[in-house]
Amino acid sequence: MRYAFWPGCVSKAGTPELFPAATAVANKIGMDLVELDQANCTGAGVLGERNEELVDTLNARNFAMAEQMGLDTILTICSTCQGVMSSVNYKLREKPEYLAKINENLKEEGLEYKGTVRVTHMMWAVVEELGLDKLSEMVVNPLTGLRIAPFYGCYILRPRYVLGMDEHPDRTQYLEKIIAALGAEPIDYEGKLRCCGFPIMTINQDNGLKMVANHTLEAKDKGAHALVTPCPLCHLNLDEFQPRAASKAGESIDMPVLHLPQLIGSALGFNVKEMGLKRHIISTDNFVEIAGIS
Amino acid sequence: MDATFKVQRYDPESQEGSHYEEFEVDLPEYGSVLEGLLDIRDHQDGSLSLRCSCRSAICGSCSMKINGESRLACKAMVSDIKETEGDIITVEPMGNMPVIKDLVVNMDMFWEKVEKIEPYLQPTGPEPEKEYLVSNDEMMKLAVAMNCIMCGACVSDCTVLEVDKTFLGPAALAKAFRFAADPRDGAQEERLESYNEPTGVWDCTRCFMCVQACPKDVAPMERIMDIRSMVVENEIDKKGRGQRHIQGFIDGVKHSGRLDEFGLARKTFGFPIWAFELADLGIRRILRLRLPPIIHKSIKSAKNVKKIFENLGV
Ligand code: FES
Numbered sequence: 001m002r003y004a005f006w007p008g009c010v011s012k013a014g015t016p017e018l019f020p021a022a023t024a025v026a027n028k029i030g031m032d033l034v035e036l037d038q039a040n041c042t043g044a045g046v047l048g049e050r051n052e053e054l055v056d057t058l059n060a061r062n063f064a065m066a067e068q069m070g071l072d073t074i075l076t077i078c079s080t081c082q083g084v085m086s087s088v089n090y091k092l093r094e095k096p097e098y099l100a101k102i103n104e105n106l107k108e109e110g111l112e113y114k115g116t117v118r119v120t121h122m123m124w125a126v127v128e129e130l131g132l133d134k135l136s137e138m139v140v141n142p143l144t145g146l147r148i149a150p151f152y153g154c155y156i157l158r159p160r161y162v163l164g165m166d167e168h169p170d171r172t173q174y175l176e177k178i179i180a181a182l183g184a185e186p187i188d189y190e191g192k193l194r195c196c197g198f199p200i201m202t203i204n205q206d207n208g209l210k211m212v213a214n215h216t217l218e219a220k221d222k223g224a225h226a227l228v229t230p231c232p233l234c235h236l237n238l239d240e241f242q243p244r245a246a247s248k249a250g251e252s253i254d255m256p257v258l259h260l261p262q263l264i265g266s267a268l269g270f271n272v273k274e275m276g277l278k279r280h281i282i283s284t285d286n287f288v289e290i291a292g293i294s
Numbered sequence: 295m296d297a298t299f300k301v302q303r304y305d306p307e308s309q310e311g312s313h314y315e316e317f318e319v320d321l322p323e324y325g326s327v328l329e330g331l332l333d334i335r336d337h338q339d340g341s342l343s344l345r346c347s348c349r350s351a352i353c354g355s356c357s358m359k360i361n362g363e364s365r366l367a368c369k370a371m372v373s374d375i376k377e378t379e380g381d382i383i384t385v386e387p388m389g390n391m392p393v394i395k396d397l398v399v400n401m402d403m404f405w406e407k408v409e410k411i412e413p414y415l416q417p418t419g420p421e422p423e424k425e426y427l428v429s430n431d432e433m434m435k436l437a438v439a440m441n442c443i444m445c446g447a448c449v450s451d452c453t454v455l456e457v458d459k460t461f462l463g464p465a466a467l468a469k470a471f472r473f474a475a476d477p478r479d480g481a482q483e484e485r486l487e488s489y490n491e492p493t494g495v496w497d498c499t500r501c502f503m504c505v506q507a508c509p510k511d512v513a514p515m516e517r518i519m520d521i522r523s524m525v526v527e528n529e530i531d532k533k534g535r536g537q538r539h540i541q542g543f544i545d546g547v548k549h550s551g552r553l554d555e556f557g558l559a560r561k562t563f564g565f566p567i568w569a570f571e572l573a574d575l576g577i578r579r580i581l582r583l584r585l586p587p588i589i590h591k592s593i594k595s596a597k598n599v600k601k602i603f604e605n606l607g608v
Contacts, residue, residue, distance in 0.1 A: 009552045009553035009555075010553070010555075012587075013553070013555050013587060014555050016584065016585075016587075017584070037593070037594075038551075038593055038594060038595045039593075040547065040551040040552065040593065040599045041546075041547045041551065041552050041553045043543075043547070044543070044553065045500055046539065046540055046543045047540075047543060047544065047547065048519065049519050049522045049523055049526070049540055050523065050526055050540050050544060050608065051606060051608050053606060054602070054603065054606050054608050057602055057606070058547075058599070058602065061599075061602070105602060105605060105606065106602075108598075108601060108605070109595075109598045109601070109602075154500070154501040154502050154503075155502070157502075158501070158502035158503065158505060158506045159502050159505045159506055159513075160506060169378050193362075194453050194456075194501070194503075195453040195499050195501035195503070197499060198499075199499045199500045200454070200496075200497060200498075200499045202535055202539050202559075202562045202563070203496045203497065203535050203536050203539070204458075204492070204496070204497050206458075207454060207457050207458045207461075207497065207499075208499075210457035210458070211453065211456075211457055211499075214456075214457065240575060240578075240579075241575075243574070243578065244574070278582070278583075279582055279583065279584045280582065280584075281578050281579070281582060281584070
């Protein structure tokens with residue numbers, strides 16, 4: 001299937017290993033990604049605090065570009081971008097007069113959003129469009145013996161009414177299903193549906209670090225070998241800030257955090273370099289060894 | 295309709311501590327979780343403690359965790375839950391507040407926080423001859439926040455309160471919006487200054503838990519964002535980190551079309567503090583050969599993006 005692809009800003013900067021891993025995996029599983037290279041930042045929820053119309057216009061601009069390319073689905077690998085895009089899209093499609101107003105803002109650039117675009121995340125597309133059976137069939141290196149803790153991140157879970165959860169109520173269990181389809185064992189723990197703390201790191205780092213420590217330590221307690229997340233911002237916080245969180249909590253944690261495409265790629269036969277597994281702050285060596293990745 | 299309830303029990307006078315007990319109930323087709331619990335109390339175990347009154351999602355007494363999410367027990371239909379969440383209905387007391395017994399929690403902390411935001415109008419100037427007039431539009435904006443029934447579901451699920459009990463929290467801050475945005479109030483500036491302090495609006499982590507939990511669509515988090523916007527618009531504390539963060543974000547996207555992570559850190563923390571703040575992170579990144587592009591690249595159509603910002607006055 002062909003998608004208009006929005007990788008998000010962070011997959012190429014803050015977590016530079018994500019973009020190559022995601023595109024390699026997409027290629028392998030037959031997702032045809034056409035990058036929206038002139039699209040703009042979705043605002044990540046931050047711009048909306050200043051001006052909602054601005055955020056709606058910026059996202060409508062991206063949607064219009066996808067329509068112009070003749071594509072009806074935007075696929076992203078960032079939960080946060082997905083959350084902002086889904087809620088703006090929901091609003092614009094519900095309120096035609098408001099959409100007309102937003103389109104006025106796009107006129108100068110010769111763009112118009114007709115309201116036909118659907119937003120999806122790679123995690124959703126893997127389950128809903130590729131299918132778990134197909135995914136299992138493609139596994140060449142089953143992740144047997146690995147216990148993986150799913151960490152969803154907020155914007156792919158809430159608020160449910162903008163995220164198509166009425167139609168797909170089990171979107172809250174896709175990570176577990178993917179983990180199992182790859183041959184690993186998903187572990188259940190309280191933190192999986194909670195907040196990683198990233199949005200408050202510049203304002204109240206103490207609280208953000210406590211969240212990091214709580215979730216990673218809980219996963220460790222439950223015997224997880226690694227955490228997996230579909231959100232690069234969660235990754236930034238849970239991986240990059242984990243050493244600070246550990247010293248603040250006075251405990252060693254050492255819980256590797258994988259991007260979802262890295263976990264999938266590990267089972268599909270990609271090697272450590274292709275998946276960027278050596279580029280994390282917290283070493284993934286133990287995971288790599290048990291998974292038997294070359 | 296048969297249902298299995300797994301209820302968290304706790305009795306401070308017993309040695310047993312907190313534990314779960316299972317009950318089988320038979321309910322009418324449209325039975326609520328509350329009806330199930332009352333049935334258990336009436337016919338199986340008279341010692342089960344819970345709060346309720348109106349049984350119609352109005353009084354806000356019956357909030358509790360149902361399958362891990364805070365909801366009104368009288369509004370949660372057993373048949374709906376069985377259909378989408380499975381056969382066993384797990385019922386627990388609200389979170390973030392101490393349990394008194396079974397499903398009853400001590401809500402003192404909830405009320406103290408609401409009190410702190412001064413939840414009453416403070417008009418200034420001479421009293422009008424008749425009533426204070428407010429336009430329909432202005433009232434509609436407040437009405438969303440006024441729908442709050444003080445049930446505590448948002449506070450129960452708040453992820454910040456889990457790690458920091460000093461945070462004012464979603465219920466109190468939604469109420470704070472209701473007064474700060476009321477044109478009859480004369481204390482707007484003092485209110486915004488106080489909500490701008492630590493433990494106030496900037497401590498919210500935007501996790502949407504409260505939006506999801508609220509049974510009355512108050513969307514407390516959105517009201518917190520409304521206050522943030524008011525703080526920015528009214529130029530309260532322009533040097534605050536929260537505002538500098540927003541401004542740094544705007545600058546990057548406005549000029550390049552994309553988020554400029556380095557620029558954002560520099561602007562949020564200020565020079566040269568940002569370098570110290572990020573030193574250990576930078577060193578670890580260098581050791582892992584994980585440097586993001588040092589020179590921030592713009593998209594080709596960046597000037598069109600900038601135009602959108604300018605046309606909207608941002
Ligand atoms: S009993 Fe009044 S809200 Fe549920």
